[in-house]
Amino acid sequence: xxxxxxxxxxxxxxxxxxxxxxxxxxxxxxxxxxxxxxxxxxxxxxxxxxxxxxxxxxxxxxxxxxxxxxxxxxxxxxxxxxxxxxxxxxxxxxxxxxxxxxxxxxxxxxxxxxxxxxxxxxxxxxxxxxxxxxxxxxxxxxxxxx
Numbered sequence: 613x614x615x616x617x618x619x620x621x622x623x624x625x626x627x628x629x630x631x632x633x634x635x636x637x638x639x640x641x642x643x644x645x646x647x648x649x650x651x652x653x654x655x656x657x658x659x660x661x662x663x664x665x666x667x668x669x670x671x672x673x674x675x676x677x678x679x680x681x682x683x684x685x686x687x688x689x690x691x692x693x694x695x696x697x698x699x700x701x702x703x704x705x706x707x708x709x710x711x712x713x714x715x716x717x718x719x720x721x722x723x724x725x726x727x728x729x730x731x732x733x734x735x736x737x738x739x740x741x742x743x744x745x746x747x748x749x750x751x752x753x754x755x756x757x758x
Contacts (some may be wrong), residue, residue, distance in 0.1 A: 615655075615662045618741055622748040628670045630748065632663040633677060644678050648692070651713040652678075658741050666744070670751040673697045675744075684729045686721065694718060697744075697752045704755060705733070718743050720756045 619632055641660055645651055652660070665677035665684040675695045682693050684705070695704035702720065709715035717738050737743045737753060746754050
């Protein structure tokens with residue numbers, strides 16, 4: 613299933629809806645990759661050229677447009693902010709394998725009360741299709757199960 617088919621299926625059958633944004637050009641995407649110092653997985657390239665982010669109807673959920681994505685670091689390493697809800701109340705990260713750009717994982721962070729400086733990554737999916745399907749079936753709290 614490709615991204616276009618997925619969004620059409622979701623919006624005709626799912627509990628939570630998503631609105632597509634205008635995609636960006638490959639050239640612009642490559643410039644952003646260069647600025648961020650990353651290479652996006654092939655299916656995320658397809659996603660961002662089809663739709664530069666998504667807006668969900670549950671708790672102001674958004675997959676962040678690639679030109680607004682930022683890097684961060686935690687005790688595991690570097691990652692990209694990928695999604696958020698309630699105007700950045702919580703964020704979801706994207707971890708791309710250093711040796712194979714097509715291996716990646718989505719996660720949300722939780723923090724131990726004893727040591728707030730050591731967040732824990734809670735992995736929730738390893739493909740954009742799985743991520744969007746999870747949101748469409750379970751909503752924001754399906755993704756951020758903290």
